[in-house]
Amino acid sequence: DIQLTQSPSFLSASVGDRVTVTCRASQGIINYLAWYQQKPGKAPKLLIYAASTLQSGVPSRFSGSGSGTEFTLTISSLQPEDFATYYCQQLTGSLTFGGGTKVEI
Amino acid sequence: QVHLVESGGGMVQPGRSLRLSCEASGFTFSSYAMHWVRQAPGKGPEWVAVILYDGSNTYYADSVKGRFTISRDNSKNTVFLQMNSLRAEDTAVYYCARAEKIVAAPFDYWGQGTLVTVSS
Numbered sequence: 001d002i003q004l005t006q007s008p009s010f011l012s013a014s015v016g017d018r019v020t021v022t023c024r025a026s027q028g029i030i031n032y033l034a035w036y037q038q039k040p041g042k043a044p045k046l047l048i049y050a051a052s053t054l055q056s057g058v059p060s061r062f063s064g065s066g067s068g069t070e071f072t073l074t075i076s077s078l079q080p081e082d083f084a085t086y087y088c089q090q091l092t093g094s095l096t097f098g099g100g101t102k103v104e105i
Numbered sequence: 106q107v108h109l110v111e112s113g114g115g116m117v118q119p120g121r122s123l124r125l126s127c128e129a130s131g132f133t134f135s136s137y138a139m140h141w142v143r144q145a146p147g148k149g150p151e152w153v154a155v156i157l158y159d160g161s162n163t164y165y166a167d168s169v170k171g172r173f174t175i176s177r178d179n180s181k182n183t184v185f186l187q188m189n190s191l192r193a194e195d196t197a198v199y200y201c202a203r204a205e206k207i208v209a210a211p212f213d214y215w216g217q218g219t220l221v222t223v224s225s
Binding site for chain 2: 042043096
């Protein structure tokens with residue numbers, strides 16, 4: 001199975017900060033990667049798919065990049081509602097998720 | 106608008122069975138693959154199973170293969186997860202989610218989840 005490693009696991013930031021989360025795949029997955037945001041007690045919400053395509057309705061401060069084995073999620077200017085946990089997911093075979101990155105104040 | 110509503114969770118003893126349901130509305134259910142994803146307390150999501158739009162193909166995570174069965178009734182816009190031989194490690198919130206395809210398609214809508222607790 002393809003493993004996804006996210007870094008960092010925790011990220012302390014302030015409103016207005018530029019935030020970057022990295023997701024590394026154990027083998028190449030082309031661009032078959034999605035990013036989700038999850039708030040406590042809620043289901044994950046799709047932010048980005050195909051590594052860099054913004055899901056409809058998601059603010060443009062979110063962006064994704066990468067291909068092959070290394071991917072990044074960037075929030076250009078962190079807003080109060082962005083404090084949450086972010087997961088990457090590879091969309092081949094076993095559909096595995098990364099371990100998550102909690103963005104907190 | 107798209108709605109997915111899970112039901113059927115609860116507390117069950119190890120070795121027993123439980124059947125989860127997920128009722129869909131707001132979209133053409135029979136055109137989408139449907140997934141089950143679970144999330145143990147304090148952990149990240151874990152994909153569990155998927156069923157093709159017409160029910161012709163199903164796939165499972167190794168951790169549940171042989172114990173869980175996914176099925177769907179397109180006439181009732183509902184997907185099911187039959188869980189047998191439950192173990193403590195199956196304790197999690199179970200979500201259903203839709204996708205355009207079995208692979209290479211993100212999960213664009215999720216239900217609110219239903220909690221399954223396996224404990225004696």
